[in-house]
Amino acid sequence: MHAHRPDHRAGPAPDGPLTDRQDTFEVVRELSSPVWVFDIDHNRVICANAAACTMWQAEDEAELCARDMSLGMSTTVARRLRQYQDDFLRQPGITFREMWTLYPHGKPVSSNVAFRGFRLPDNRMAMLCEILSGTGDTPDNLRSTEALLHTDVMIAHFDLRGTALYMNPAARNVIGCAAENLGSLFTDKADYHAMMFDLDGRGEHRMVAQVALSPDPMWFDLSAKLCSDAVTGEPAVLVTAIDVTELKTARDTARYLADRDQLTGCYNRFYMQRHFDALQADGQTGHVMLYFDVDRFKHVNDTFGHEAGDAVLKTLAKRALSAVRDGDIVGRLGGDEFVVLLTCPAEDKMALQRAEQVFEKLAGPLVRGSASIPVHVSMGCARFAPGKDDFEAVMRQADIALYHSKREGRNRLTFFDTDMGRAALAKIRLESEIEQALQNEEFVLHFQPRVDVKSGAVVSVEGLVRWNHPERGLVPPDEFIPVCEETGLIETLGQHVLEIGFRQARAWHDAGRSIDMSLNISPRQFSDKQLMQTLSRFAATRDFPSHRIELEITENILIGDVGAIASKLKAISEMGYRIAIDDFGTGYSNLAYISQFPLSGLKIDQSFIRQLPETGPIVSLILALGQQVGATVVAEGVETREQFDWLSYHNCDQIQGFYFSRPVSLENLDDHWLADRPTPRTGSPP
Numbered sequence: 001m002h003a004h005r006p007d008h009r010a011g012p013a014p015d016g017p018l019t020d021r022q023d024t025f026e027v028v029r030e031l032s033s034p035v036w037v038f039d040i041d042h043n044r045v046i047c048a049n050a051a052a053c054t055m056w057q058a059e060d061e062a063e064l065c066a067r068d069m070s071l072g073m074s075t076t077v078a079r080r081l082r083q084y085q086d087d088f089l090r091q092p093g094i095t096f097r098e099m100w101t102l103y104p105h106g107k108p109v110s111s112n113v114a115f116r117g118f119r120l121p122d123n124r125m126a127m128l129c130e131i132l133s134g135t136g137d138t139p140d141n142l143r144s145t146e147a148l149l150h151t152d153v154m155i156a157h158f159d160l161r162g163t164a165l166y167m168n169p170a171a172r173n174v175i176g177c178a179a180e181n182l183g184s185l186f187t188d189k190a191d192y193h194a195m196m197f198d199l200d201g202r203g204e205h206r207m208v209a210q211v212a213l214s215p216d217p218m219w220f221d222l223s224a225k226l227c228s229d230a231v232t233g234e235p236a237v238l239v240t241a242i243d244v245t246e247l248k249t250a251r252d253t254a255r256y257l258a259d260r261d262q263l264t265g266c267y268n269r270f271y272m273q274r275h276f277d278a279l280q281a282d283g284q285t286g287h288v289m290l291y292f293d294v295d296r297f298k299h300v301n302d303t304f305g306h307e308a309g310d311a312v313l314k315t316l317a318k319r320a321l322s323a324v325r326d327g328d329i330v331g332r333l334g335g336d337e338f339v340v341l342l343t344c345p346a347e348d349k350m351a352l353q354r355a356e357q358v359f360e361k362l363a364g365p366l367v368r369g370s371a372s373i374p375v376h377v378s379m380g381c382a383r384f385a386p387g388k389d390d391f392e393a394v395m396r397q398a399d400i401a402l403y404h405s406k407r408e409g410r411n412r413l414t415f416f417d418t419d420m421g422r423a424a425l426a427k428i429r430l431e432s433e434i435e436q437a438l439q440n441e442e443f444v445l446h447f448q449p450r451v452d453v454k455s456g457a458v459v460s461v462e463g464l465v466r467w468n469h470p471e472r473g474l475v476p477p478d479e480f481i482p483v484c485e486e487t488g489l490i491e492t493l494g495q496h497v498l499e500i501g502f503r504q505a506r507a508w509h510d511a512g513r514s515i516d517m518s519l520n521i522s523p524r525q526f527s528d529k530q531l532m533q534t535l536s537r538f539a540a541t542r543d544f545p546s547h548r549i550e551l552e553i554t555e556n557i558l559i560g561d562v563g564a565i566a567s568k569l570k571a572i573s574e575m576g577y578r579i580a581i582d583d584f585g586t587g588y589s590n591l592a593y594i595s596q597f598p599l600s601g602l603k604i605d606q607s608f609i610r611q612l613p614e615t616g617p618i619v620s621l622i623l624a625l626g627q628q629v630g631a632t633v634v635a636e637g638v639e640t641r642e643q644f645d646w647l648s649y650h651n652c653d654q655i656q657g658f659y660f661s662r663p664v665s666l667e668n669l670d671d672h673w674l675a676d677r678p679t680p681r682t683g684s685p686p
């Protein structure tokens with residue numbers, strides 16, 4: 001316990017008065033004021049004179065020595081006695097003179113007592129106690145009374161029913177008559193009951209509790225100890241309290257801020273992680289993580305402004321909070337990403353139901369002024385079991401499921417399953433391989449000639465990217481373009497392709513060759529700011545043949561804000577580039593708008609050519625449309641003589657396809673197609 005306790009353990013309690021140190025004890029017995037020796041280790045009197053016996057209301061010394069003095073002794077007094085024992089060991093000869101209330105047979109007797117250390121024959125430290133004559137007005141008592149009156153610490157005595165027996169000035173000042181009853185001091189009665197319960201069991205209790213003293217919240221650091229009333233000897237409660245409102249408010253604010261996302265008031269990632277770990281540590285039931293983000297959030301920001309974007313996030317936070325139950329928590333990870341942790345039974349059906357309930361509450365337009373902002377979310381869900389998974393792993397699963405929701409067309413919820421995990425892993429691997437390949441410049445362009453149907457001359461080539469993989473050889477674009485689109489790598493790859501293509505176009509132009517080149521622009525690349533910068537940077541260089549370059553975009557690029565798209569296309573064509581629509585006929589572009597875009601070419605999708613002549617009416621329609629808007633029509637994927645003849649007969653402008661040539665490397669292109677050679681002749685009508 002204390003470092004200064006005697007180094008040997010206390011032996012068994014002696015049965016009667018000690019007689020070994022007869023001389024000392026004899027002296028004690030001769031004194032006229034009450035004197036006794038108290039064995040602190042055993043809570044026994046081991047020697048007492050007649051006056052002490054009278055004071056303690058004992059028949060004789062033997063009866064007093066047989067008493068177990070620990071009965072009814074409060075923990076505070078017991079602790080105080082042990083403190084004396086240590087003090088005596090540390091400072092031999094020290095004497096304490098204090099006002100004490102003793103309880104002979106439970107009746108309080110207040111006396112001025114002197115305490116000194118007393119070595120027992122077995123060398124343990126006991127206590128020699130002597131009742132001093134006169135009043136209690138010793139210097140120590142006078143000072144301690146002063147201290148009690150002037151301290152800022154609130155000190156009060158209550159009986160066990162909670163009625164105030166005494167309050168020092170600080171307590172009276174703050175608590176006043178508000179706490180005539182101890183229980184009424186507490187805002188939350190459960191705090192009071194917890195305190196009384198603990199006092200009953202351990203004799204003391206400490207807590208920071210909210211007290212009902214003002215309309216504003218007020219907090220006390222309270223310490224309560226069971227003791228006896230010095231007047232009646234009845235059990236009582238000594239309460240000391242310090243007002244910690246300011247400290248607590250400051251700490252609570254700091255904690256609130258540290259745990260929260262400032263915009264929405266939701267929890268932040270750090271808190272979510274901590275909460276997750278806590279669930280894992282003591283959770284009994286299963287849980288579900290919901291991970292969601294706003295569909296086309298960028299579009300909301302671009303169209304309605306960033307304030308509207310913030311309003312959408314705040315609204316979503318509110319909706320999510322209103323959809324969850326006690327114990328569930330909502331967090332925002334940043335951007336438009338939210339995570340909800342639901343506690344719910346392990347069965348699939350229940351988990352799905354709870355997730356759907358939350359999901360359904362999230363969507364719905366947000367009305368701001370005259371604008372109605374459509375709000376939809378995509379959600380991924382992953383279950384986790386107590387003690388098994390870590391936060392990052394579950395997040396990854398929920399993220400993969402979210403990604404599936406997006407891929408399936410957004411505005412939906414998907415639960416993670418392990419097959420998704422495998423596919424996602426393969427994708428992640430491919431993604432990092434592609435990144436590496438970009439650094440190693442493993443991407444090359446092959447070129448497929450485009451032939452003018454009337455003259456049979458190669459008028460243009462389409463640059464098509466290939467991955468020159470060190471082990472797998474030439475990898476076709478279908479195997480990596482979609483991943484690049486999803487991950488954003490297309491921005492780097494697309495940039496790379498443009499630079500290779502433009503350099504080649506420039507080389508042909510400088511060599512005096514009149515050949516056009518078309519290059520593919522993916523949807524994501526089209527909305528990337530860097531595209532415009534690259535296009536204008538090249539167009540601004542001296543003698544750059546931008547009129548020889550055609551950019552192929554897909555129809556879905558044309559869906560959306562028609563005005564914005566039209567002005568972007570206009571800016572591109574003003575730089576001299578031409579624009580063609582690739583795979584025409586497969587998308588859902590609104591034909592009514594086609595004429596508003598500066599288009600120089602339409603490339604009929606291969607699927608229509610493959611099915612000629614059944615698809616003849618559609619192909620004819622596209623040919624007519626091309627003529628109407630003044631665009632060159634190119635048939636793609638022409639493989640057979642029959643297809644070629646049909647197209648030639650129906651006045652298609654140009655063809656591209658295996659019938660004429662597969663995409664070839666630059667060397668093969670030079671050798672076979674750009675040298676002077678005979679060209680295929682137009683056939684007879686089909």
Ligand code: C2E
Nearest residue numbers: 464465476477497520521522637638639656657658659663
């Ligand atoms: P696309 O732009 O429509 O390119 C035409 C595709 O059809 C090429 O496939 C070409 O090899 C193939 N093709 C040409 N003639 C025939 C034919 O007669 N029969 C058949 N069955 N196929 C024919 P490739 O090179 O595999 O490219 C596939 C797609 O990948 C391209 O379709 C384009 O969408 C994309 N792509 C290729 N290079 C790039 C690029 O540099 N950037 C972007 N964003 N996409 C690219």
Ligand code: MG
Nearest residue numbers: 462520552582
């Ligand atoms: Mg193309």
Ligand code: MG
Nearest residue numbers: 582583603636
């Ligand atoms: Mg195409």
